[in-house]
Amino acid sequence: MxxxxxxxxxxxxxxxxxxxxxxxxxxxxxxxxxxxxLRARRVMAQTGGAQPAPSKASGELKNLAEFKAPKVKASGPxxxxxxxxxxxxxxxxxxxxxxxxxxxxxxxxxxITAYPGLNEQRVGVKSALAAQSPxxxxxxxxxxxxxxxxxxxxxxxxxxxxxxEDPDYKRGFWPNALELLTIxxxxxxxxxxxxxxxxxxxxxxxxxxxxxVPNTLDDLKKVGATLNAKGIMPIAYPAGQDRNFPIFPYxxxxxxxxxxxxxxxxxxxxxxxxxxxxxxxAEFVEMMAKSGLYARGPLGIKExxxxxxxxxxxxxxxWGGQWMRRSIRAALPPNFDLGIFPFPxxxxxxxxxxxxxxxxxxxxxxxxxxxxLAFEMIKALTGAWGKIEYTRNLGLSPNGxxxxxxxxxxxxxLKDPLYPEFLxxxxxxxxxxxxxxxxxxxxxxxxxxxxxxxxxxxxxxxxVEAASQKVGTRKFRAG
Amino acid sequence: xxxxAARRRWRRHAAGYAFAGPAxxxxxxxxxxxxxxxxxxxxxxxxxxTPRWGPFxxxxxxxxxxxxxxxWRATLNxxxxxxxxxxxxxxxxxLLALLLNRRLVAxxxxxxxxxxxxxxxxxxxxIIFQRVFEPNTGLLNTFLRAVGLGAWAHPWLGDxxxxxxxxxxxxxxxxxxxxxxILLAGLQSLPQDVVEAARVDGxxxxxxxxxxxxxxxxxxxxxxxxxxxxxxxxxxxxxxxMTRGGPTxxxxxLATLLYREAFELNHMGIASAVAVILVAxxxxxxxxxxxxxxESREGGKA
Numbered sequence: 115m116x117x118x119x120x121x122x123x124x125x126x127x128x129x130x131x132x133x134x135x136x137x138x139x140x141x142x143x144x145x146x147x148x149x150x151x152l153r154a155r156r157v158m159a160q161t162g163g164a165q166p167a168p169s170k171a172s173g174e175l176k177n178l179a180e181f182k183a184p185k186v187k188a189s190g191p192x193x194x195x196x197x198x199x200x201x202x203x204x205x206x207x208x209x210x211x212x213x214x215x216x217x218x219x220x221x222x223x224x225x226i227t228a229y230p231g232l233n234e235q236r237v238g239v240k241s242a243l244a245a246q247s248p249x250x251x252x253x254x255x256x257x258x259x260x261x262x263x264x265x266x267x268x269x270x271x272x273x274x275x276x277x278x279e280d281p282d283y284k285r286g287f288w289p290n291a292l293e294l295l296t297i298x299x300x301x302x303x304x305x306x307x308x309x310x311x312x313x314x315x316x317x318x319x320x321x322x323x324x325x326x327v328p329n330t331l332d333d334l335k336k337v338g339a340t341l342n343a344k345g346i347m348p349i350a351y352p353a354g355q356d357r358n359f360p361i362f363p364y365x366x367x368x369x370x371x372x373x374x375x376x377x378x379x380x381x382x383x384x385x386x387x388x389x390x391x392x393x394x395x396a397e398f399v400e401m402m403a404k405s406g407l408y409a410r411g412p413l414g415i416k417e418x419x420x421x422x423x424x425x426x427x428x429x430x431x432x433w434g435g436q437w438m439r440r441s442i443r444a445a446l447p448p449n450f451d452l453g454i455f456p457f458p459x460x461x462x463x464x465x466x467x468x469x470x471x472x473x474x475x476x477x478x479x480x481x482x483x484x485x486x487l488a489f490e491m492i493k494a495l496t497g498a499w500g501k502i503e504y505t506r507n508l509g510l511s512p513n514g515x516x517x518x519x520x521x522x523x524x525x526x527x528l529k530d531p532l533y534p535e536f537l538x539x540x541x542x543x544x545x546x547x548x549x550x551x552x553x554x555x556x557x558x559x560x561x562x563x564x565x566x567x568x569x570x571x572x573x574x575x576x577x578v579e580a581a582s583q584k585v586g587t588r589k590f591r592a593g
Numbered sequence: 594x595x596x597x598a599a600r601r602r603w604r605r606h607a608a609g610y611a612f613a614g615p616a617x618x619x620x621x622x623x624x625x626x627x628x629x630x631x632x633x634x635x636x637x638x639x640x641x642x643t644p645r646w647g648p649f650x651x652x653x654x655x656x657x658x659x660x661x662x663x664x665w666r667a668t669l670n671x672x673x674x675x676x677x678x679x680x681x682x683x684x685x686x687x688l689l690a691l692l693l694n695r696r697l698v699a700x701x702x703x704x705x706x707x708x709x710x711x712x713x714x715x716x717x718x719x720i721i722f723q724r725v726f727e728p729n730t731g732l733l734n735t736f737l738r739a740v741g742l743g744a745w746a747h748p749w750l751g752d753x754x755x756x757x758x759x760x761x762x763x764x765x766x767x768x769x770x771x772x773x774x775i776l777l778a779g780l781q782s783l784p785q786d787v788v789e790a791a792r793v794d795g796x797x798x799x800x801x802x803x804x805x806x807x808x809x810x811x812x813x814x815x816x817x818x819x820x821x822x823x824x825x826x827x828x829x830x831x832x833x834x835m836t837r838g839g840p841t842x843x844x845x846x847l848a849t850l851l852y853r854e855a856f857e858l859n860h861m862g863i864a865s866a867v868a869v870i871l872v873a874x875x876x877x878x879x880x881x882x883x884x885x886x887x888e889s890r891e892g893g894k895a
Contacts, residue, residue: 237856243642263859267642347729354751356837411728411748413840419727428729551858562840566753 175523177506179516181217181499184490185279188221194484194491197242198254199235200474201228202440203306206504207495213503214494224252224491232256243269243479251482252492254474255303257294258547259554261475265302266590270477272300276489286498286514288540291472293593294547304496305472307510309436310539311362311546312468317451319346319430328458329466337430338407347429352420353412353565357554360413360561361546362433362469367398369467369544370460381548382588387579388572396564396571398460403565413565421445433457436536437473439509443530454532456539468539469546473510509533511540549592556581628872635865641855647862654866664867666842667850671874674761674846675825681765682821683814686772691802693773694780704777708770715767719834722763726750753843756836760844764831768824772817779813780806812886819882826875847871 196207204226211224227250229235239253243264253270255261264270277284284292288308295303315327323344328334338348353360368374371391379385380392402408409415409429417438424432425445432442446452456466476496478488494500501512506524509532516524521534548554560574569577635654638647658664693704710718725732728748737746749759783806791805807814829848832838838845838853845853847867855864 233856240641240856244644246644259857263640263642267640269642350729354836354840409729411751414726414728414748414751416723416727419724419730423729426730555853555858559839559841566751566840568753568841 175519175526177499177502177523178519179498179502181213182280182493182497183218184214184493186486186490187219188484188487191221191223192484192487193223193225194251194482194488195225195227195249196252196254196476196491197227197229197235197239197250198474199229199232200254201230203474203504203508204228206506206508207306210495210500210503211491214491218494219487219490222487222491232260236260239264243267243481246481248479248481248483251479251484251488253477253479254306255477257303257305257472257475258549259551261295261303261477262297262549262590262592263551264477265297265300269480270302271480271482271485271489272302273304273489274300276493277301280493283493283497286496286501288514290470290545291513294472294545295475296593298591303475303477304492305475305513306496306501307473307505307508308470308513308540309473309510310468310470310536311366311433311435312454312456312536312539313349314424314432314434314442315453315455316424316427316430317453318449319427320453321451325430327453327455330459330462334407334458335405338405341430342406346427347409347423348407349431349433350409350415350420350423350429351412351433352415352417353408353562354415354419355417357558358546360558360565361548363399363402364395364557364561365469365544365546366457366467367395367460368392369469370457370464371395372465372544374544377548378545378593380582381550381553382592383550383582383585387575387582393571393575396560396574399561399564400567400571403567413562417441425450436510439530439532439536452532454535467544469544470540471546472513509536511537549590550582550585550588552581552585553578631865631868631872635862635869637862639861640859641861642859650862654860654862657863658866658870663842663845664850667838667845667847670757670842670844671826671828671846671848673757674764674828675822677758677761678764678768678825679818679821681761682768682772683776683818685765685769686817687776687810687814689769689773690776690780691806693777704773707773710767711770711774713767715830716834718763718767719831722759722766723750723835726759750836751840753841756840756843760832760835763835764825764828767831768821772821775817775820776810776813779810783809815882815886819879822878822882823875826878827871847874 198204198207207224207226211226214224215222229238235254239250239255242249253264255264255270265272273284287304291305291308292301295301295305319325320327323340323346325337325340326333328337341348351359351362353362365374365377368377368391371394373391373395376385376389376391377395380387380389386392403412409420409423415423417434418441420429420432420434421438421442422445423429424442425447434442443452456468459466476492478485478492482488495504496513501514502516502520502524505512506527509528509530516537521537525533548557556578560569560578563569564571564574634646636649636651638650638654640647689707693700693707697703726749728734728746728751731749733749734746737743747755749755787809788801788805791801796805827848828846829852832844832846832849833852836844838849848871851864851867851871854860854867
């Protein structure tokens, strides 16, 4: 275990960590954030949505959700292990585990190992599972290929029994989030949080140049042309970050024409990737790359670079994920007026596509010595009480709907007017997950080829289709 | 019963075996066994999540690699990486060593400065250079624009044409100090009487360097080159952190391909086949190099 402990991270802002300077800025920002709350109503008006707004309760609010007692408790001092890959979640997880210990099971401790990133954790988990190790008891997995791998290899337990015993617990999740984690008809993992991909924008810069939030692609192009004419890059888009990022525009287009179900079927080898809708998605990626809307060389831009470009006013918009909200806030000067909007409708009369997905999800090692205790701990982390505490300081969306009172309680410490806006977007989002590893690889490479102008949209989709056919009949069903 | 001679022989070697034993056990457990395991695994199909290997597939994984465009791209990139990096690293290292072997002002400071990148964390170096190469606010493009060469500003890591050269440049920057130190130590251990004799005979600095010092330095230059070649062939972290082999496989090398096959595509058998090819490549080059070195030594003696 000592080796694992050595890899453990201290609390971090995100996977990249925080410099002292950033921490200082964050502290200053927290102090400056209170007045921003006053502007929350104005921001909400732009995004719409179905989630309740925080109530205007005064005084010290509390988490009123029920923290259910477990059905099973440890018979003596027991430690269960949990391997995850997002350092900045550790404090939230630790807090809930300690409350669980205090309130319900004094014998049970949770040992969290936070790997520096998904790749490192996946390698560690793979080695442990291949060695039939009972450690870790709880495993964090990504939706998509990772969840498929651990479930189809019989390495993890599903939630059928847990949900049958506690239907309320299941009802606490967004159905579309659970759908992403349903492999071969069973739910193999549960989300700790959910998140969206949206466009952050510099409201001050927009106002200065008389620009409105774009509702359609044409609006966006006009905004881009105006900004370019003024020497401001329109969108900082960190397509060089990792394999998921170059696919954002593609997912966006398919979400915008409601073809994400078709993409899922193609992913599972049931439909061809060369259908007109999926090729149109590739054409959209190519069009965006050539439109002058992106900051130069998107494949050479990583998240911190894009944040810097946006924070220094060199670009007016930033296309990124909700998980970057705090990193962005930390980099912004105190007077920066930050707003968000969903990507504009990609076709005339279409809806605004919001890419949403589950973030870190939790499952139980099939060889765990304490599977029941592990499930109880997952229920504590992701259940009605836990989800409010978990997301309270992270600013990521919870794994299911929460009450207006709960949001007000969270806002006491969160103090970020954008948070409720993100909450409204989650249930409407389109998914951004590909389940077949070889297909995901082909799509990633294809999107890079489109952005660099090396291939035509049709050729890209043909190569994705070839990769899909090479995989053959899938050994799993998803959703 | 052992004969007296055998017992004597055993007594004579026992201490040697006792000292070498633990090291041999460690070597066998952590080097030979994994290599053997990889070779065996390369003949199987395995997704890597269960202890049960898939079926024995013979040479199928090697056949699959032979028909895989990405494998050939990665092999070519690995070769380009080595062919470009090694002469730059060793050549620059030698030039700097020659320079720093002279009596210069701040010689010690310069030696330290050139060695600093070697001791810097690779992660730190790659993150710094990602920012240097960033297309919009990166140091390099900002500098080019500032000196009126804005037309040369480029998305260095985002363009398949320039991504590999950019990564090689970082590798050279990081490692040239290592070559420098080895070569400097070599220069300082050269027989001074030979150098002095050449000077007395009227050799100028150029002739001295080319005709006397360089031939004497040949074994050390060969060793430095060998280390650079092996380092270049197995490069992983630098590429993985900077570009993850992209864009469009333009910086994919054998080690990143191995990782991709093993941990992203779950083709452990194919990944093992890549590992076997990589080891074979490194061993062959090392063997050729030592052979050439031995030959040149023999030639020197003759």
